[in-house]
Amino acid sequence: MAIASNDYTRLGQAARKFLDRQHGHLINGEWLRASGDLAVIDPSSAQAIATIGAGNATDIDAAVHAAHAAFQHPSWSALSAADRERLMLRLADLIEQNASLLADLECVDNGMPRGFAGINVGGAAGVLRYMAGWASKIVGDTVDVKMPFPGSQFFAYTTREAVGVVAAIVPWNVPLMMAIWKLAPALAAGCTVVLKPAEDASLTTLALADLIIQAGFPPGVVNIVTGRGREAGEALVTHPLVSKISFTGSTATGKHISHLATDSLKKVTLELGGKSPTIIFDDANLEQAILGAANAIFTNSGQICVAGARLYVQRSVFEQVAAGVARHADSLVLGAGLDPSSQLGPLINARQQERVEGYVQRARESGASLLTQRHSPQTDGYFVAPAVLAGVDQSDALVQEEIFGPVLAVLPFDDLDHAAALANDNAYGLAACIWSSNLSRVHQLVPRLKCGKVSVNTEGFPHPALPEGGTKQSGYGRDLGRESLDGYLDSKTVLVRVS
Numbered sequence: 001m002a003i004a005s006n007d008y009t010r011l012g013q014a015a016r017k018f019l020d021r022q023h024g025h026l027i028n029g030e031w032l033r034a035s036g037d038l039a040v041i042d043p044s045s046a047q048a049i050a051t052i053g054a055g056n057a058t059d060i061d062a063a064v065h066a067a068h069a070a071f072q073h074p075s076w077s078a079l080s081a082a083d084r085e086r087l088m089l090r091l092a093d094l095i096e097q098n099a100s101l102l103a104d105l106e107c108v109d110n111g112m113p114r115g116f117a118g119i120n121v122g123g124a125a126g127v128l129r130y131m132a133g134w135a136s137k138i139v140g141d142t143v144d145v146k147m148p149f150p151g152s153q154f155f156a157y158t159t160r161e162a163v164g165v166v167a168a169i170v171p172w173n174v175p176l177m178m179a180i181w182k183l184a185p186a187l188a189a190g191c192t193v194v195l196k197p198a199e200d201a202s203l204t205t206l207a208l209a210d211l212i213i214q215a216g217f218p219p220g221v222v223n224i225v226t227g228r229g230r231e232a233g234e235a236l237v238t239h240p241l242v243s244k245i246s247f248t249g250s251t252a253t254g255k256h257i258s259h260l261a262t263d264s265l266k267k268v269t270l271e272l273g274g275k276s277p278t279i280i281f282d283d284a285n286l287e288q289a290i291l292g293a294a295n296a297i298f299t300n301s302g303q304i305c306v307a308g309a310r311l312y313v314q315r316s317v318f319e320q321v322a323a324g325v326a327r328h329a330d331s332l333v334l335g336a337g338l339d340p341s342s343q344l345g346p347l348i349n350a351r352q353q354e355r356v357e358g359y360v361q362r363a364r365e366s367g368a369s370l371l372t373q374r375h376s377p378q379t380d381g382y383f384v385a386p387a388v389l390a391g392v393d394q395s396d397a398l399v400q401e402e403i404f405g406p407v408l409a410v411l412p413f414d415d416l417d418h419a420a421a422l423a424n425d426n427a428y429g430l431a432a433c434i435w436s437s438n439l440s441r442v443h444q445l446v447p448r449l450k451c452g453k454v455s456v457n458t459e460g461f462p463h464p465a466l467p468e469g470g471t472k473q474s475g476y477g478r479d480l481g482r483e484s485l486d487g488y489l490d491s492k493t494v495l496v497r498v499s
């Protein structure tokens with residue numbers, strides 16, 4: 001099967017101009033020239049389409065100092081909550097006005113289908129709007145403190161204060177959305193930020209930088225430095241003027257960063273990997289459940305942290321569901337993101353393509369049966385055919401490890417206890433989906449699942465008001481929702497003797 005790479009005549013004028021630009025770093029409200037370059041590769045063709053700056057420790061130092069100065073400067077520190085909200089709303093409007101440019105860039109940089117890119121751009125604006133509203137609703141408590149000192153009266157309260165400079169580090173899988181998940185609560189809280197996007201997909205974050213300048217944020221409030229994790233990322237998380245690290249990425253990198261932060265006792269939020277279970281009971285609406293299970297794993301070619309990569313099906317309907325999901329997988333159109341018929345784009349890079357194919361090959365060599373019919377196409381792009389595998393063991397790597405590709409392991413279960421045991425038998429604890437028409441069954445299972453989010457009779461769509469994050473090896477802290485603000489705020493207790 002041959003697959004054409006992206007046809008750039010489908011790109012808007014703004015995206016074409018953006019790709020031709022010399023990209024630097026946004027530091028203190030200005031574009032600074034990068035000292036080195038990194039090639040931007042279109043994953044549908046493996047061809048270079050642009051260059052971005054390779055940030056180093058010097059760039060990071062300048063960005064952190066700019067953020068530190070901006071945190072104290074009255075243009076930001078004395079700004080009212082209503083004005084912070086207004087800036088964020090203006091940025092949301094600008095994102096929507098530039099939605100076509102942003103979706104085009106996401107598509108050629110990350111590889112995702114253009115339609116999915118558009119949804120993400122709209123979602124990013126929605127998150128900013130939701131979080132903007134919280135800027136004016138950050139409050140402390142008054143506390144009744146009767147002390148055993150005769151004749152004395154006390155008054156006590158708590159305040160919430162922005163933590164300071166935030167180091168935000170994000171992955172390549174949904175780049176603009178991940179950047180906004182960090183920026184929005186940090187700005188609502190009154191922090192300043194140095195953001196490092198992933199070297200494999202930085203373009204939409206750079207386009208966002210233009211909009212941040214246009215929105216009128218004071219210089220230094222948001223700084224964006226592109227570059228490699230080992231160089232720019234590590235310099236950022238170890239910088240002494242950074243108070244908080246907000247990281248989304250792999251568990252291995254998250255642990256490394258957490259070790260690096262220990263000496264300076266920086267606050268850390270880690271949104272890490274997952275291997276989320278979908279559990280389908282025999283009383284579920286099977287047509288909806290099959291579609292839901294397929295969407296849970298194949299959206300964005302499986303490159304979603306909450307991807308439903310393990311499918312557990314009650315034994316009496318196992319064959320029917322497994323065959324249904326495999327049929328759906330075979331019907332998906334693989335193609336370059338700019339092709340309007342494409343439903344499944346390429347993976348992000350050659351390393352990831354090889355890794356994902358390796359899992360499927362090793363599982364087949366150990367006796368797993370491949371229920372899908374297709375082979376990955378022989379093209380330069382990093383395309384991988386969706387795969388559904390049965391006949392696997394719960395202890396297999398295919399079931400236990402995060403693959404981050406369009407690969408689904410299907411296993412049978414007998415009853416609720418068995419389903420709970422299988423779902424929890426994994427190092428990760430990010431999300432889960434339950435499909436059943438029996439409410440009592442659902443509510444017995446929900447509290448038994450060790451994870452940060454459970455979706456019932458639906459895939460786990462993110463919503464700005466609903467916290468996202470994990471337990472176990474999936475990390476700690478939350479993005480989105482009111483809870484996400486907690487990561488960017490310190491609490492101060494004030495005790496006053498009034499008589």
Ligand code: NAP
Pocket residue numbers: 169170171172173178196197198199200227228229230232233234237248249250251252253254256257270271272273274304305306402404430468469470474
């Ligand atoms: P990754 O390799 O851990 O990279 C994530 C980010 O960390 C990138 O910007 C990377 O930079 C940077 N980085 C790498 N090494 C670093 C270091 N030593 N110091 C500081 N920064 C460093 O993860 P990925 O492969 O990009 O993303 C996929 C992973 O993200 C998956 O495990 C997925 O489950 C997880 N994820 C989790 C969530 C969630 O909400 N829980 C959401 C989305 C994705 P470079 O890429 O430039 O090297």
